[in-house]
Amino acid sequence: MRRKSISYAKWGYIFVIPFFAVFIVFSLIPLVSTFKNSFYENYLVNGYRQVGPNWVGFENYAELFKSETNLIKYFGNTLVIWLLGFIPQLFFSLLFASWFTDLRLKLKTGAYKIIFYLPNVIMAAAMGMLFFTLFSQSGPINSLYKSITGSTEPFMFFDHIWSQRGIIALINFLMWFGNTTIMLMAAINGIDPSLYESAQIDGANPSQTFWKITIPLIRPILLYVLITSLIGGLQMYDVPQIVSNGGEAVNRTSMTVVVYLNKHLYSKNYGMAGALSVILFVVAALLSLLIFYLTTEKDTKKKKKKGGRK
């Protein structure tokens, strides 16, 4: 960076103190203590008799990967529910972003953007509760269902695996498709317009420009969206916690990893909660490294391009 440096270094240190002091006390120390807890046996029996803390090495981890713990199942649930929401989210966000940025279509986009983003600012727990009541036995969706199918019995959405998972995914979709649309719009707007002009002169149709110009050029942002959404999906908690009442409903088929973590935190099983947190940390760190790797690769490509043009 070209900038005049001012030698007031002391003030730089003073101004970053609050941030880092708080970070060390409320994030770093808890993180270290979480790692430490994962190697100890420490839980309550029947809610009052304390066992531990006793050093047990990797036993908590071994316990988590035993088949009767079902952790793999909970990872699977999380992944399935995430995919169920993310696939339509990416599809429609791409479609809408390409429409919104299409100068030939000249769409009035303001109101749509505002409405599409609205669910994102709403409390996820309240969204979960709202959908739970709307889809409940006496809810309006069941009134609609009964009048369409002529059935006198309500459909029990929260007693079936796929309707319950589908509702959680639907909420995730509604909450995030507006956000992704706006992100992708920003990416498409960053593309050099002369590329589209020359494509048009060459007689390319809209689907050709979309697949041959837009998609390849926004690929880095698409990857970024994919991985940040995956990290977000991994942390999925509020909606499944509320909709499936702590993950227990329908034989724990909507229990996500963090809902499961919350169970151990709530019952004060610190050893298991610690080991599970460490596993989550490792997965999130690997995904973040992937982003870092992919975005730096993008930068070197850019540099090459610039060099080539000059």
Next chain:
Amino acid sequence: MAAPIDAVGAKSSSTNILIRRIISYTVLTIFAFLALFPFLLLIIQMTRSSVEINQGFKPFPGGSFGANFKTVMNNNNWRMLKALRNSFIVSGLTAALSTYFSALTAYAIHVYDFKLRKFLFTFILMIMMVPAQVSALGFVRLVNDMGLQNSYIPLIVPAIAAPATFFFMKQYMESSLPLDIVEAARIDGCGEFRTFNSLVTPILKPAIAVQAIFTFVSSWNNFFIPALILDDPNKRTLPIVIQIIRSQDLASLDLGAVYVAIGISIVPVAIVYLILSKFIIRGIALGAVKG
């Protein structure tokens, strides 16, 4: 995309575009309806009595909003009014602390040349991706050791270290905070701290406003950590009350009141959002460029 420069075949392409416009407006309108539909149902159900709701859905409002609202306010199990007040206190203070100190940190890294500057910047970028749930266990144990259960300190103070807010501020400063201003202030004998407070913060106002809104909303919606720290019925925030309503048997509850309780958590934020929406949408696009 590109400006229309069809000289040849202008007629066929204009009908083509008309068809494409009709299709896209139709699909967009369906999705706008889909996004609003749950809230529309919520508002209708908020005005109907429990008996009416149980009889089946009618697509028009009833006259029981006042009665439902009273039922919610008198429910001593939920304590909605207290939760609403608590949520306001926590989210307001979180937004204020988070934006001020993140701006201060970003300012330090932007303006001053000190040894650890580069390292600290990279470090903050690295911790941006660590999910809060990962250190939740250690956090809850620390809070217990400090005797801060049922206190708002562990919900508010950690917001001082907000990597995402920091990053946004840093980006904003790069584009709109010239260092000459800082130097001019220095020549005029203005102290460093005063320069930041009375000269720099007004320049940062747009960025501070956007981040204050985002931080307020995410604190308002925060469920995971508060649920582990607050168990005093008078200290609960709104998401915890939602959880308590969910854990009760829906059939045993006054459904009109349940809808109003959900509405209290949703409608104020939705209204504020709609008022500030233009501002907010611009803010997200700004944040998106960082990716």
